[in-house]
Amino acid sequence: MTSEQPPTTSNPDPKVPVVRKYRRTIAALTVLLVVLLLSASGGIGWLIWEHNQREKAAQELAETPIPTVEQPVASTPDTPEVALPDNPIDFASIQQTSPDVYAWIYIPGTPINYPVVQHPNDDFFYIDHNPERNYAFEGSIFTEMANSLDFSDPITVIYGHNMHDETMFSTLHYFEDADFFAENDEMIIYTPGHILTYRIISAYQYDNRHILNSYDFSNPEVLADYQEYVRNPDSLLVNTRDVPLTSTDKIVQLSTCMTVQNWNRYLVNGVLIDDHLTN
């Protein structure tokens, strides 16, 4: 309609260019639109990047070979020393790119097959960094400085995220299933020169107390009480295997979160039963 009617009260003076007012409004709205679009695409972009990172991590996990040990050639009369097998984990080459890797954990029956790191002075670094020390949403499998690097502590706690795509330590939750727990009772930790085999003795839901800060394990009574709890925990979500413990036993506790109640933890616990030397 090419109506040439004069404007309504919104513009009493026809000589003032109304078009400028509308241009300003449109300009302002366009700026707003651009800002919104940028932040939305920023948000979406971040989500996509994060998704890709996790896919990459899952991919890497899938491609990591399961550690296997080749038994050394049997000793002959000419070589009386028993030859040691090679350590399936090539720590020297891993440490070129990931200097804080000091161990490797493999749990048969689960996809867990990861390097273990410990940062020399920042316990929280590997919550959101991968072993190559790059920012990574999924973090690493790591221990804190309170634990020694040779697993000689009575209680060692290894942490890992409960991711939603079965990477990192999320598959620890498999041990909630009684049948799975009954059929899978082993976890293996490799360190330079050692293959440490652990028998899984319990898996249970726990609270979020910092275990190493909560107890003085140098006190034999405290240690004995705690070991007894690990053997026989008081929890609504428990699987256990009857394995007696002594004061010299070394326990490794794998800790991850619960999915919704993230003030609780899920712990899978093993006791050292074998230390096999390697090269």
Next chain:
Amino acid sequence: MTTSPTERNGWSGDGALTDMAASVPKAARKTSRLAGPASTAEQWPEFEAVAQPQLQGAAVRRLAGRRSNNGVGSSNSSSSANIGNNPSKRRWPRVVLIVAAALVVVALLLVAFAACSISRGESSFEGLMANAVIETGANAVSYDEGKTVYYNGHTYVLNEDMVSVLVIGIDRKESAAEDKPVQADAVIVVALDKKTGQATAISIPRDSMVEIGRYADGGYAGVETAQLCLSYGYGDGYETSCEYTTTAVSRTLYNMPINYYFTMDQAGIGPMNDAIGGVTLTPLQTIPKTQIVEGQETTLLGTDAYNYLRWRDKTVLTSSLDRQDRQIQYVKAFAKKTLGAAKSDPGLALSLYNQVSSYSITNMGMDEFSYLASVVMGGNITGLDVISLPGEMVQGEKYAEFYLDKTAVYETILDVYYTQVD
């Protein structure tokens, strides 16, 4: 001793500051939205977690409204601004449409992003109790993180509609007089089923020997097994103390989430009691220096109420348990009377809340309190079931020690927080 890490998505690192239950929300005082009597008041506020997307939608609608107003306004006046040039006149509505459409798209994207971050596990009123049912790959093992429990040949499923409020009774006057830290003298968890309005109170003896956090020089120093009442004393006497006790109670109850705490100083008992016109009951014990005689029904008013709830004969080993019995009896009678009175006076719950606010510390806002009160009222509940955790009182070196019956506690949790399905 390591310092505490910051929280991150779904995985809070362990350390000094996060050793208290992360489930306890910080204090959030909101203004009351109660307009007036129930007959004219709007629906009680619902506490669903999805407020954010709605806000986004509302914001967009307002924007779109503005846009369309301009569009309507412009069609009249633009015709005068145009110097008779048809194409430029048609351009405006089209641009407006494009911009509006783009804004709608952006809004949708923002809504999607917000929904994503919410579903990432922000703790909501509902999420706090929920246990995940995890979808896993085809060959993977399925797990539900404790939603289902098998016990004694029966199957129990977690009731995800439960909300728990920890009521703590303290006495600042007494602790000041005795020059010792304030202790949690009454510890009662009120477990409320949001759907049915059914409320169950679990009373935990103050002398229960449980693991409590020890704090020294402002930092976490480990755990110790000690009387539950001492957990309060490690804090600042206010919010921190409430959090420490809430953590200890949650751990005693198999890590059931305790969403809120409501701590009341005994000085508020009198006013609270009188606000409903006093409480009538048949005393279980004779209280010295009062008119209260065992077996003689009486209506407690003012300091009588205070004395009935606070006094105990410290020479008797079980005195705190005897007092707990009286407290439970009082709480039941109080609840019954309040629930009855609140039917004809729906504002009563809120006015009580305000009455005792100067004596209380809580992380429950007025809105949340109103919501919970409305749930109880709506469920037509006439009374409060009170369970006292059983165990054995033993004389320790200096103080009484109560050892909880672990099996009974476990079964109480299944009773209150789980539903038996077979």
